[in-house]
Amino acid sequence: MSRAGHCRVWPVQDYDLASTLSCGQAFRWVPDRDGWVGVVRGRWVRLSAGNGWVQARTAVPQRDWRWLTDYLQLEVNLAEISASWPQDPPLRAAWAACRGLRLLRQDPWECLASFLLSACKAIPQIQALIARLCACYGEAVPVPPGQSAAWSFPSPERLATLPESSLRRLGMGFRAPHLLAAARAVADGQLDLARLPRLPLAKARERLMQLPGVGPKIADCVLLFGCGFQRAFPVDVWVARALRESYFGGRRVPAGRLREFADAHFGPHAGYAQQYLFHHVRTMPAAQRRLSA
DNA sequence: TACCAGGAGAGCG
DNA sequence: CGCTCTCATGGT
Numbered sequence: 001m002s003r004a005g006h007c008r009v010w011p012v013q014d015y016d017l018a019s020t021l022s023c024g025q026a027f028r029w030v031p032d033r034d035g036w037v038g039v040v041r042g043r044w045v046r047l048s049a050g051n052g053w054v055q056a057r058t059a060v061p062q063r064d065w066r067w068l069t070d071y072l073q074l075e076v077n078l079a080e081i082s083a084s085w086p087q088d089p090p091l092r093a094a095w096a097a098c099r100g101l102r103l104l105r106q107d108p109w110e111c112l113a114s115f116l117l118s119a120c121k122a123i124p125q126i127q128a129l130i131a132r133l134c135a136c137y138g139e140a141v142p143v144p145p146g147q148s149a150a151w152s153f154p155s156p157e158r159l160a161t162l163p164e165s166s167l168r169r170l171g172m173g174f175r176a177p178h179l180l181a182a183a184r185a186v187a188d189g190q191l192d193l194a195r196l197p198r199l200p201l202a203k204a205r206e207r208l209m210q211l212p213g214v215g216p217k218i219a220d221c222v223l224l225f226g227c228g229f230q231r232a233f234p235v236d237v238w239v240a241r242a243l244r245e246s247y248f249g250g251r252r253v254p255a256g257r258l259r260e261f262a263d264a265h266f267g268p269h270a271g272y273a274q275q276y277l278f279h280h281v282r283t284m285p286a287a288q289r290r291l292s293a
Numbered sequence: 294t295a296c297c298a299g300g301a302g303a304g305c306g
Numbered sequence: 307c308g309c310t311c312t313c314a315t316g317g318t
Contacts, residue, residue, distance in 0.1 A: 116300095175313095214300095
């Protein structure tokens with residue numbers, strides 16, 4: 001396989017592509033026969049995987065594949081991450097059940113916009129809403145012959161020009177003004193997302209939470225999935241449920257306290273642990289979870 | 294019909 | 307601080 005072209009294969013151990021693309025950290029991947037089709041940083045790409053390899057096909061020849069290898073985090077060593085975790089039964093059970101699940105490194109703006117829209121919605125609805133947003137306000141990207149049309153994620157500059165009513169028409173409800181305010185802040189240069197990864201975690205979180213509609217949970221999603229803060233720990237209803245069930249005897253605990261517990265308990269890669277707990281609790285019935293733990 | 298969905302924010306005791 | 311209510315919409 002030539003290094004420059006439409007196609008590329010990478011050898012990689014313990015990479016569960018299906019879990020990684022469908023576990024709720026990214027919302028634009030669509031199953032396609034034995035693979036997945038999506039748009040990453042404005043490029044159409046089809047991914048497939050087998051035992052020990054991941055393959056990509058693009059619409060346009062690629063000279064430099066770093067936009068994709070960085071997105072897929074191919075160089076990350078999962079064993080080192082799990083070795084940094086505590087050896088408690090609930091986490092080991094999630095680790096065993098979700099073998100090969102990876103965190104992606106996504107575009108921060110797409111991440112911020114997507115999770116603003118995720119508030120209080122089911123994942124399939126989030127996917128559908130984001131698909132409508134891209135089809136209406138993204139730019140058409142080249143696709144291979146015979147493939148259905150695809151769009152880039154709309155830029156903050158583009159969304160900032162829209163009236164709120166245009167966004168509400170897509171079914172965003174109360175999230176529409178939040179997305180609009182975020183688009184304007186980024187387009188204005190008032191919020192520099194590219195700078196966030198160089199700030200201390202607490203500062204970066206504080207900065208994001210100045211936006212209307214961005215609280216601790218959405219801020220942590222952007223920091224973990226888009227800025228590379230491995231310690232960020234988004235607490236949503238599912239993770240809260242999993243933590244209460246496994247570490248607090250089923251008692252109800254405020255989200256802030258759960259995040260503090262997680263930070264102290266799971267350590268420098270707490271965010272990775274969060275995704276395993278999230279995926280596990282969402283894909284496995286409670287009785288079966290307790291059995292394997 | 295009632296309830297829930299990868300929340301946030303205001304109001305209240 | 308911790309609880310409750312509201313925000314808008316679509317799905318079981």
